[in-house]
Amino acid sequence: MSARHAALLTICTLAVSLLGSCRGLGPVQDPTLVIQGNSGSELGVNTDYGILFLGRHSRAGRIALTAWFGDGPSLESTIVEPVGGGLFTAETEIVLPSIPLTFVSPIEGETVLISGRKGRRRWVQEARVAKDRRVIAGILLEVGSDSQLSEDQVGAPVLIQLEDGKWYCVGVVSGRIQFDGPKGKIEYITVLGPENTWRLVAHRRDIDRRKRWVYREDVL
Numbered sequence: 446m447s448a449r450h451a452a453l454l455t456i457c458t459l460a461v462s463l464l465g466s467c468r469g470l471g472p473v474q475d476p477t478l479v480i481q482g483n484s485g486s487e488l489g490v491n492t493d494y495g496i497l498f499l500g501r502h503s504r505a506g507r508i509a510l511t512a513w514f515g516d517g518p519s520l521e522s523t524i525v526e527p528v529g530g531g532l533f534t535a536e537t538e539i540v541l542p543s544i545p546l547t548f549v550s551p552i553e554g555e556t557v558l559i560s561g562r563k564g565r566r567r568w569v570q571e572a573r574v575a576k577d578r579r580v581i582a583g584i585l586l587e588v589g590s591d592s593q594l595s596e597d598q599v600g601a602p603v604l605i606q607l608e609d610g611k612w613y614c615v616g617v618v619s620g621r622i623q624f625d626g627p628k629g630k631i632e633y634i635t636v637l638g639p640e641n642t643w644r645l646v647a648h649r650r651d652i653d654r655r656k657r658w659v660y661r662e663d664v665l
Contacts, residue, residue, distance in 0.1 A: 477601065480600070495535075497645055504527065556573055584636035
């Protein structure tokens with residue numbers, strides 16, 4: 446084997462190794478959305494049953510929605526639709542990057558990913574599912590002191606990898622909660638999960654009768 450061929454083989458091996466190391470960072474396709482409402486922006490997610498967000502800045506009327514494709518962002522204008530249970534949806538004329546919903550709640554100690562955005566930069570952070578007897582509904586997450594989650598990251602999708610190896614959305618970040626503990630304050634991230642997200646499925650019961658997607662040359 447020549448030195449040149451050996452070098453090429455080494456490069457290819459490194460490339461395969463790097464691709465393999467990226468598998469644990471979440472889905473390649475980014476389903477996270479930035480939604481600009483009347484009084485500010487929030488995050489949301491596009492699922493196989495449609496867009497899901499909390500409506501913190503707009504619960505009616507028109508919104509601007511930014512989705513990220515492989516070649517960059519796409520800005521869409523659409524109308525808010527209430528789903529119930531503190532959740533909202535919207536419909537776009539083009540197909541957006543998406544992730545399937547799961548209605549299986551993660552168990553205590555299980556690791557999930559929070560998928561957020563700050564400007565054009567996507568970040569993914571691990572969190573651990575927690576339990577607290579003072580909270581009887583929803584999902585609680587523990588994150589480290591280096592958490593990138595801030596107030597403007599409300600609505601960020603929470604992702605879980607199931608036994609089939611695929612990634613699913615289990616809910617969206619709804620805020621933070623603090624309790625007194627034996628060693629001081631205990632803070633959790635709260636997640637609106639399957640106990641609420643089923644409403645999107647009920648709202649989209651006419652999914653097979655939707656209008657057809659529009660083809661646009663600006664979207665590949």
